[in-house]
Amino acid sequence: MAVCTVYTTQTLNTNCPISTPSKTHFSFHQKQLVFYTTSKRTSKRGSNYSGSPCVITCAAGDSQTVVIGLAADSGCGKSTFMRRLTSVFGGRAEPPKGGNPDSNTLISDTTTVICLDDYHSLDRTGRKEKGVTALDPRANDFDLMYEQVKAIKKGIAVEKPIYNHVTGLLDPPELIKPPKILVIEGLHPM
Numbered sequence: 541m542a543v544c545t546v547y548t549t550q551t552l553n554t555n556c557p558i559s560t561p562s563k564t565h566f567s568f569h570q571k572q573l574v575f576y577t578t579s580k581r582t583s584k585r586g587s588n589y590s591g592s593p594c595v596i597t598c599a600a601g602d603s604q605t606v607v608i609g610l611a612a613d614s615g616c617g618k619s620t621f622m623r624r625l626t627s628v629f630g631g632r633a634e635p636p637k638g639g640n641p642d643s644n645t646l647i648s649d650t651t652t653v654i655c656l657d658d659y660h661s662l663d664r665t666g667r668k669e670k671g672v673t674a675l676d677p678r679a680n681d682f683d684l685m686y687e688q689v690k691a692i693k694k695g696i697a698v699e700k701p702i703y704n705h706v707t708g709l710l711d712p713p714e715l716i717k718p719p720k721i722l723v724i725e726g727l728h729p730m
């Protein structure tokens with residue numbers, strides 16, 4: 541799995557002063573996913589800096605899907621952050637058209653965001669009966685999650701299960717086709 545880590549510009553290049561970007565861009569260049577900014581920068585000494593833009597790259601093989609993992613506890617703002625990020629990547633993120641209205645998946649032009657809650661192996665009642673929380677490995681099918689993310693990365697579509705947050709039940713699966721960028725967000729993406 542290729543995990544795209546966002547470093548500070550200082551971490552990447554100590555000659556590159558920290559800035560508040562006026563615009564953030566995103567493109568595919570050769571085999572890399574590239575984030576870069578085009579703002580004028582102000583150096584620590586206050587003078588304007590207009591050197592090469594700071595570039596953050598994430599490599600993937602030919603036609604492979606770049607996988608970004610976003611880990612955080614429930615209610616931390618993962619979905620909100622991902623909606624913002626997918627809009628930077630291009631296009632509005634929406635649930636799969638004509639699919640389960642309670643799907644947790646968001647699809648935009650380049651990006652598919654899947655919620656790892658969909659890999660709960662126990663529904664709400666099952667967790668209650670067993671006395672485990674959604675964080676517990678016994679409540680999640682990590683093997684299926686691993687196999688499906690690996691398959692998508694290889695360009696193979698998968699039938700991903702759906703955990704329905706409205707009913708607390710495990711719904712029939714939905715088809716996930718390999719996107720350019722796959723974001724896996726949830727409690728245990730790493």
Ligand SMILES: Nc1ncnc2c1ncn2[C@@H]1O[C@H](COP(=O)(O)OP(=O)(O)OP(=O)(O)O)[C@@H](O)[C@H]1O
Binds near residue numbers: 615621
């Ligand atoms: N940066 C923020 N500052 C303040 N509130 C925020 C911020 N980001 C998200 N929220 C609010 O926090 C709540 C939870 O956000 P969100 O649904 O994105 O979290 P989540 O991590 O995806 O949750 P869950 O794990 O339950 O799906 C929402 O009401 C949202 O509006």
Ligand SMILES: O=C(CO)[C@H](O)[C@H](O)COP(=O)(O)O
Binds near residue numbers: 674705708
């Ligand atoms: O969002 C969550 C974890 O990321 C939920 O806490 C988890 O999926 C349990 O679901 P529910 O609240 O429907 O019982």
